[in-house]
Amino acid sequence: MPTPRRALFAAAVALVLPLSACGSGGGGGGSTDASGKVEGNITFETWNLRANFTPYFRGLIADFEKKYPGTHVKWIDQPAEGYADKLSADAAGGTLPDVVNVSPDLVAPLARAGLAMDLDKAAATYRSEYLPGAWASHQIPGMSGTYAFPWYLNTGPLFYNKALFTKAGLNPDQPPKTYGELFADALQMARESDGKVATLANVPTIEDFGRYGVPLMNRQGTGFAFNNAKAVELLTKYKELYDAKALDAQALTATPESAGKKFLTGAVAMNPGSALDLDNFRKNAPGLYRNIGITDQITSTGHVNMYVMGVMVNSRTKHTPAAVAFAHFVTDAQNQMSFARKVAIFPSTAGSLNDPYFTKEDGTDETRVRIAAATSLKGAVNYTPVLFSDQMKTALGNEVAKALQGKESPKEALDNAVKAADRLLQQG
Structure with missing residues (x-):
């Protein structure tokens, strides 16, 4: 994983894995019986965590080996760059570790290739320990089952500049709570500043369409659906903002970092x-x-967006009881809570977000944000479809840019984006 923030707020690289190299696409090919004795040597791979969290993971592993004598866990940490390619190569070569740190989009091709263990079969007894939305985040459209334990979560609020709101004649203590209010305030901000101050710096992404209430895929997981009337409505509103300079002129090429600098x-x-x-x-x-x-994310669904990391069990492991037990151990309530106190992430375990650490105010803005995020995560969902690859994100971004520039109508742009995404999905 990259640094915790980058991992959770940036899109992961799409993983391309030839299904024929790894078996059928119908789920795990090994034993899902985790009821035997927990013993044996297993490997555990993480994503760029060694530099900052070596003491934590060494302690975690020592605790597990003490709890289960006869086990030994070899920890492997991969750099952020090329992590998806490394997983793909290991999968194709039969060297995938027993337990692997994944994001939903990374687990999807592994599950379809039969390399990710179905935890609804192997670990159903643990399901109630996790937030429902977090458990569901590693389910694959068109497949039954769940293919990774949810690990840590993140989300965040909207920050706004009260001074700019005041200058534009807006109430600095009443930020927009709905999309209608957001668009109206943005247009007023642009008018009052003669186009010098934009309210937003990013074009709509797949997560934004999800928050707006747009269905993103069909129920079978065989095609995308973000070109309906509601999606066209949202993109049409963004076109209005762009024309009025209420959306930053450089939004078409903005990154989270560049947008952050504009806000600064x-x-x-x-x-x-x-x-x-x-x-x-x-x-x-x-x-x-x-x-x-500081205000909440704006949604039409009542559910904020959730970013999630997971821990997958290799379906080909020779030590299923040990691998499942360790994946659960890493993600259980006690260990997730311990990790959350070391870095600004949130546990995916049910009840953990009720801990005073996530509920008790101490007068600081940091605690205020942490409490607000924890509260919203209880009902959060991961709006990014697990089958929505990096190439698909690029295709959508390109079409959105054409619509904002007036080269295509919003409807044409979204139709083209769905066609491109469906084509890439079929190439799978």
Whole structure:
């Protein structure tokens, strides 16, 4: 994994895995019986965690081996760059570790290739320990089963610049709560600043369509559906914002980092983020920090977007009881809570978000953000379809750009994006 923030707020690289190299696409090919004695040597692979969390993982492994004498866990940590390619090569070569740190889009091709164990069969007894939305995040459309234990979660609020709201004649203590209010406030901000201050810095992504209430795939998982009337409505609104300079002129090529810089300099009035951003504001933009407003993500569904990491069990493991037990151990409530106290992430286990660490105010903005995020995560969903690859994200972004520039109508752009995504899905 990249750094925790990057892993959770940036899209993971799409994994291309020839299904014929690894077996059928119908689920795990090994034993899903985890009821035997927990023993044997297993390997555990993480994603760029060694640099910052070596003591934590060494302690975790030592605790597991103490609990289960006769087990030995070999920890492997891979760099952020090329992680997906490494998984693909290991899968094709039969050297995939027993337990693997994955994101939903990385587990999907492994599950379809029969290399990810179905935990609804192997670990159903543990399902109630996790938040329903988190458990469901590693389910694959068109397949039955769940293919990774949910590990840590993240989400974040919207930050806004109260000074810019005041200057535009908007109430700094009443930020927009609905899309209608957001669009109206953005247009007013652009008018009052003569187009010098945009409210938003990013074009709509697949997650934005999900938050707006657009169905993203058909129920069978065989095709995408984000070109319906509601999706066209959202993209049409963004086109209106773009034309009025309420959406930043550089939004077509913006990255989360560049959008964040725009927010720091006062060129943009609102930006999504996390508690990690507050220290950056304090150090690098004290004027902004004094005027920072914090509000919830805007949705039409009542559910915010959730980013999730998982722990997969290799269906070909020779030590199913040990591999399942260790994957569960890594992600159980006690160990997730311990990890959450070391870095700004949130446990996926049911009840953990009720801990005073996530509920008790202490007067600091950091705690306020942490509490707000924890509260919203209880009903959060992962809007990014697990089958929506990096190439599909690029195709959607290109078509959205054409619509905003007036080269295509919003309907034409979304139709083309769905066609491209469906074509890539079939090439699978």
